Amino acid sequence: MLEIQKLFSFNQGRNIWRILLTDLDQIVIEERDIQNKEVAFSCIDRVTGEFFWKNKLFLDEKFWIGIEDSRSKYLILHQFEKPDMPAHKKIINVDLISGNVLWVNDDLTFYDMDDEYIYGYDSKFEDKEFYQLSIKDGTILNSLGNEEQSKTILNSIREKDYSRYTFAQLLDENSKIPVREITSQFIGENFHFFFCEFIDRENFLIFNYYDKISPQSLINRLIVYDKSSGKPVLIETLNSSTPAPLPDSFFMYDNDLYFIKNKNELVGYRLSP
Secondary structure, three states: OOEEEEEEEEEOOOEEEEEEEOOOOEEEEEEEEOOOOEEEEEEEEOOOOOEEEEEEOEOOEOOOEEEEEEEOOEEEEEEEOOOOOOOEEEEEEEEOOOOOEEEEEOOOEEEEEOOOEEEEEEEOOOOEEEEEEEOOOOOEEEEEEOHHHHHHHHHOOOOOOOOOEEEOEEOOOOOOHHHHHHHHOOOOOOOOHHHOEEEEOOOEEEEEEEEEEEOOEEEEEEEEEEOOOOEEEEEEEEEEEEOOOOOOOEEEEOOEEEEEEOOOEEEEEEEEO
């Protein structure tokens, strides 16, 4: 029998723009108020939901700043070259425990990172010049040259480990027959088949589906189905009204399920067979 335990619910009334799990078992949450052009960052324990820090602003920037990446005990943020333009600028290194800024490089743009170094570049007219920085204090340790000259070092950076994650797959006619049989029990005539996603585990199946509630609006539901009992143990509404399907609305990390409800609430559950 599948046991399910709610871990936490995070909702501060703003749209959750991005979440990032860190190596310290935290979740960094980037929230945005688009109408008022305000951003806030918080960091919570990924199991208890308790705050390490909350509603932070960095460098007195109220909106044009965002998350790049995280490794070890560091969180990297960026600003933008120009408002409303996608190109990033600056490397901002934040201590994940305190939420304090450790250092800022105003001249380079973030490229990648590992446990010891941050790699950034300076955009030239026809090329980019790459540099290796100390992750601890931002000191430039090496000039790596242009893209061709730095290729060997940049390609050797260890990729982030996603082995503890389980991401949803798209449900289609090639999905396993048992998966399709289970999901078909819960769908109606308005089912939007090709936009549904699922995570299939030995003891349970997690899936979402969309029903039309009006010509311009869909409702997105999430079901956790216990295979041993043949019954759902959790039914949640991910979005009560959306004009179009939204991918990547849920994922698992170890035995913990995370999803966002109605764009502004992050919820965590533990699923234990």
